[in-house]
Amino acid sequence: MKTILLSTAAIAMFAAAPAMAQSWPAPEYYGSLGYSHMEVDEVDADLGAITGRFGAKLTPYFGFEGEGSVGVRDDQVTIGGVAVDVEHQYDLAAYGVAFLPVNSKFELFARVGYGTTEVKASAGGVSVTDDGNSWNYGVGANYYFDGQNGIRGDWTRRDFTDDGGEADVWSVSYIRRF
Template sequence: MKTILLSTAAIAMFTAAPAMAQSWPAPEYYGSLGYSHMEADGADVELGAITGRFGAKLTPYFGFEGEGSFGVRDDEVTIGAVTADIDHNYDLAAYGVAFLPVNPNFELFARLGYGTTELEASAAGVSVTEDGESWNYGVGANYFFDGQNGVRGDWTRRDFTDDGGEADVYSVSYIRRF
């Protein structure tokens, strides 16, 4: 009797598995490329970077994305009589993203993640490279012109864990759904 019950349960699970797999939507992939402007709190430093992202929406409301940037706009800061050049080398981060679809072409999102930023300061022939780990959070919006190609705008706050510094990053990007 136990054998018949176990066999029936196994057959039921085997036949239900395709139905369960069909109920979970296939991920929707996207990528973006744009410009990011970073302003550090407590310092008069403004840096710029080219930022690329690749993400996957696992459901209409939740996904993940990875982000990478390399600096293209550097700045300088004067402390006393010494002027230092500040170079933005790179950023790398990973995020969990919550989406709120407003209509098929417009969505709002919030994201939370962890990243690393590397900066280089040089003055009077001396150069120092420093990287900082940060908890990142932010909000933004995507607007798709034709359902596939669009524009993305977002703000991200970086709370650095090493020294307690903070920075705001504003980005504008071209975005494409695959």
């Protein structure tokens, strides 16, 4: 009897699978390209980068995105009376994203993820390159002009796990739905 009940349940699940697949929406993919301004609290440096993102909204309310940046703006800071050049080399991160659609053109989002950032410091002919892993979290908004093309603004806090340092990143990007 137990075998008959299990077989019946398996057949019912197999028969219902196409209906379940139809109720799950297809992912909506998006990409963005823009400028990010990073304020590194530990050394009081202001750095800039070109940032690209690619994401997938699995539902209207949840998705994932990957992010990569390459430094384009350096800063010079004074540490112990010595001028130090600070360069943002790159960063990479992955996020889980929660979306709140306000209407068809405007949505708010919050994201949390993990990443790595590499920075180079130079002074007196000596250079040191260091990378740091961080837990990242932030909020932002997307506004679409025509349903596909739009603008994105966001803030992300990076809490570095290696040395306890922090950085705030402000970004403005062009965003496109695919």
